Amino acid sequence: MNNSMTVYINGQPLVVAAGTSAAAALAIAGIDATHFSVTGMPRGPVCGMGICFECSATIDGRPRQRTCQIVCRPKMEIRTDDKV
Numbered sequence: 001m002n003n004s005m006t007v008y009i010n011g012q013p014l015v016v017a018a019g020t021s022a023a024a025a026l027a028i029a030g031i032d033a034t035h036f037s038v039t040g041m042p043r044g045p046v047c048g049m050g051i052c053f054e055c056s057a058t059i060d061g062r063p064r065q066r067t068c069q070i071v072c073r074p075k076m077e078i079r080t081d082d083k084v
């Protein structure tokens with residue numbers, strides 16, 4: 001049984017354990033901001049439980065997904081805001 005998988009963060013491969021959230025994968029990759037606020041401030045995970053939406057990123061082409069609520073799947077593509 002294989003307990004790891006490769007996901008892609010801004011095009012870069014990252015091997016994560018099964019059950020890793022997309023937010024955790026971003027943290028493992030050293031990325032602490034996923035997008036910018038309307039005032040231009042970098043934003044990243046705050047609550048870790050799906051309420052604040054501060055962890056939003058594009059996942060498999062779907063924008064504004066809460067990365068703390070999504071478990072990594074093999075070959076998942078996670079993209080942060082281009083300005084981050």
Ligand code: FES
Nearest residue numbers: 048050053055068
């Ligand atoms: S960290 Fe708050 S919704 Fe994801």
